[in-house]
Amino acid sequence: MIGCLLSTNKPIGSPSKFNSGEALFRLQKCSFQHLRQIHALIIRTQVSQRHPSLLTHLLHRSLSFHQLRHATHLFHQIPTPATFTWNLIIRAHSPHDPHQSLLLFSLMLSRGASPDKFTFPFLIKACSSSNSICTGNQVHGLAIKTGFYRDTYLHNTMIDFYSKCGDWPSARKVFDKMPLRNVVSWTSLVNGLVSCGELQAAREVFEGMPVRNVVSWTAMINGCVKGGRPEDAFQLFRRMLADNVMPNEFTLVSLLLGCTELGSLRLGAWIHDFALKNGFQLDAFLGTALIDMYSKCGSLEAAKRVFHGMEEKSVATWNSIITSLGVHGRGKEALALFAQMEKAKVVPDAITFVGVLCACVHTGLVEEGCRYFKVMKERYGISPLLEHYGCMVDLFTRAGLLDDSHELESFAPLRSSNDILEAFIRASKELSLVGLADLVGSDDKNSDASVSNQGFDWEVG
């Protein structure tokens, strides 16, 4: 009965029958839409005054829908958040807004709440996301001071943190000194060595592991692919299967990357077949990796089939198919898909526009290229990167328009950014566009003020 109710988006009953038990029950399986209704009922019936933990349950549930804004709003409605509640909100911010996590932690301390053993791993995660090695060291010290340092989870997180920040000696020290190591500790060590490019050392640690699971196999497979040894990755994959360890989506994505590097359509199609036969969902990650593999191994048609068969598409999925069409010379189709992407309300990013502009270059669509360059800035607020300028240079060069000094003037605003400027001059020289490099590099043609106030204008003719 209730299940029926939950599967629709109808309003959920009268406030008079609403109590905390019912609220909890409904929260278990509700949609985000329902969650907002339950929230409204909790407020209207004031049931949270007798059951303050209800708001935390609500917060927890909204985080399971990745609704960080909603969760943050909820959090600020909780008068005295419990440590558990602070932990939830600190963790939720750590991947994308790590600075906020750390701010929330100081707020937590200033409001008199005490951290527990869960708090510290979340803080260290925030430090890894923001590459804050100093803050990480402070958190490390505080964990020792408050007696929460002796914890395997924390040690594992710290191994990961130090190796991601490039402090391999500290990562190793944490590993060597920890009293209890598990498969995660070993895997973190393998990954640490992979990210500092010590593939051989990573392999030695991997071979010395007492126990391996799918994540450890995948870490090593991924390391081989990233380290330019895709053959080794496939050898490991065979050993993994012989060990009766089933791969997951991560494993297959890494292997597909290896197929791409080998340029082996046969091997890539085999992985695809393996995924289908073993009941893998073609989610956004796996599907996108397949599209990329098929396209780069020469089968645009197979890439398109995968794309159209995918239910869950991310911005990367769209980027991948648009780029594929572009480099295969199907500029018009690429632009048509970009239009579909906009229609599907998927917000394009900087990489989308690299694909779109490349498509224009490969098909010689000069006016379209200029138009999208504008759309990128004006509709989506994306500042052009070097890649985008590179596409525009290509576009003009191929159309034979770079002789026109009027077009050259359009590059003058590049002078406002030293980084872009230097790279651009290098690229221009490589492209033998010496005249262009001179123009961009010269200091005496326009004053700084006129340069910084000048908008881009890519109109041609």
Place this chain on the structure above:
DNA sequence: CTGCGGCATG
């Protein structure tokens, strides 16, 4: 009473 760590796409 809830929860923690390691692996992915352009």
